[in-house]
Amino acid sequence: MQRVTGLWLKEGCDGGILLDDTDSFVGEKNAFPNQNSARGFEVIEDIKAQVDRACGSSVVSCADILAIATRDSVVQLGGPSYSVPVGRRDARTASQDGANSNLPGPSEDLDSIIAKFSSKGFSAREMVALSGAHTVGQSGCVNFRDRIYTESNIDAGFAASRQATCPQDTGNGDRNLAPLDSITANHFDNSYFQGLMNRRGLLHSDQVLFNGGSTDSIVTGYRNNPTTFSTDFANAMVKMGNLSPLTGSEGEIRTICGKVN
Numbered sequence: 001m002q003r004v005t006g007l008w009l010k011e012g013c014d015g016g017i018l019l020d021d022t023d024s025f026v027g028e029k030n031a032f033p034n035q036n037s038a039r040g041f042e043v044i045e046d047i048k049a050q051v052d053r054a055c056g057s058s059v060v061s062c063a064d065i066l067a068i069a070t071r072d073s074v075v076q077l078g079g080p081s082y083s084v085p086v087g088r089r090d091a092r093t094a095s096q097d098g099a100n101s102n103l104p105g106p107s108e109d110l111d112s113i114i115a116k117f118s119s120k121g122f123s124a125r126e127m128v129a130l131s132g133a134h135t136v137g138q139s140g141c142v143n144f145r146d147r148i149y150t151e152s153n154i155d156a157g158f159a160a161s162r163q164a165t166c167p168q169d170t171g172n173g174d175r176n177l178a179p180l181d182s183i184t185a186n187h188f189d190n191s192y193f194q195g196l197m198n199r200r201g202l203l204h205s206d207q208v209l210f211n212g213g214s215t216d217s218i219v220t221g222y223r224n225n226p227t228t229f230s231t232d233f234a235n236a237m238v239k240m241g242n243l244s245p246l247t248g249s250e251g252e253i254r255t256i257c258g259k260v261n
Contacts (some may be wrong), residue, residue, distance in 0.1 A: 006108065013241050014091035015063035018044060018257040027094040042256065048257050062257035063088040067241045074237075077136055079188030082234035084241060089251035092260045106143040106185065110208040110215065120243060122236070128209055128218045129232040130240065134180040135192035139202055141166035142174040142223040147204045153211055178202060192231075193223040 018041060019027045029038065038156035047065050052058050084127045098192045104113045117127040125126045147154060148162045165176045179185035180202050193210075196219050201207030210219040252261055 005071070011066055013063050013088055013243060014246050014251060015061065015066055015088075015093040015254070015257060016091040017093070018062055018066065019094040019260070020177070020258045022259070024098040025093050028096055030096065031166065036041050043231045044257050048254075052183070052255070054130055057254055058255045060086075061088050061090045061251075063090050063245070065257075071237070074188055076134075077188040077254060079135075079235045080230040082238050087245075087247060089246040089248075090254045090257075091251050104201040104205055106205050106225055107146065108205045108208075110213050111210070113205060113208070114214075121238070124215055125215065125232065125240065126236040128215050128222070129229065129236045130224065131206070131209060132190065132192055132233055132236065133227070134202075134206060135188055136186060137180050138177040138185075139180055140174060141176040142170075144204075145170070145174075145200050147202070147207070151204065151207075153199055153207055154201075156197045158198075162202070174198075180206070190222055191228040193219045 009157055015080060017028045017038060019160045044062065044066060047069060051060050051065060067084050071084050088184050104108065104116055114127060136156060144162065145166055148159045148166060149168050162178055165173065167173045180194055182200055183191035183195055195201060196207060198211040199207065209215045255261055
């Protein structure tokens with residue numbers, strides 16, 4: 001779930017993140033914002049194979065499967081349900097450069113994150129709601145090392161606990177994981193925002209949402225009203241799932257999600 005806000009922010013919900021590198025393009029899986037973050041691609045491949053067997057042929061796109069699997073994961077973890085329109089088709093290409101340019105990275109500052117979401121038509125409030133997906137998931141040490149060793153807006157006990165499994169030396173323990181939400185790591189709720197208010201955001205790009213800036217009041221509101229957060233998150237996810245989908249004769253329906261037909 002960590003990259004739920006980045007799966008479609010680049011070009012829309014087209015399954016581009018699922019594509020492996022080819023001779024024609026370098027895909028998005030290893031773009032900096034996705035490294036040690038976007039995982040579980042084999043799960044989508046398994047779902048795709050089962051759906052194709054049930055349907056008798058490849059008629060459901062990987063993009064639709066990804067959108068539905070995201071919604072179902074949210075529900076299974078205790079979060080809100082929402083409608084997922086279907087009929088998307090899959091992209092025939094992907095761009096690591098595009099992902100690096102358009103997806104917010106773990107060290108990004110607030111103004112930059114707001115600008116990237118705004119360029120796709122999302123308000124700051126919608127951005128904060130979607131960031132609430134970090135109530136579940138994990139991130140690698142390489143993504144939060146600078147924060148836990150150099151930043152001041154961090155709870156000292158929290159920093160020490162993360163340092164125990166994330167050594168300061170670059171290259172040492174880079175892939176060691178820590179939960180994005182240290183309160184309820186495997187449950188979809190609003191505790192992520194409580195963590196931010198306690199200066200326990202794992203990533204720099206998390207903590208900037210509550211750091212004396214323009215989104216502080218949104219974080220506080222979601223912490224105090226979980227129903228409002230659930231409603232705003234669901235609405236923002238529907239909006240993101242409808243971002244520039246490929247339809248009609250555009251794209252294709254891949255047989256294998258990791259490669260074009």
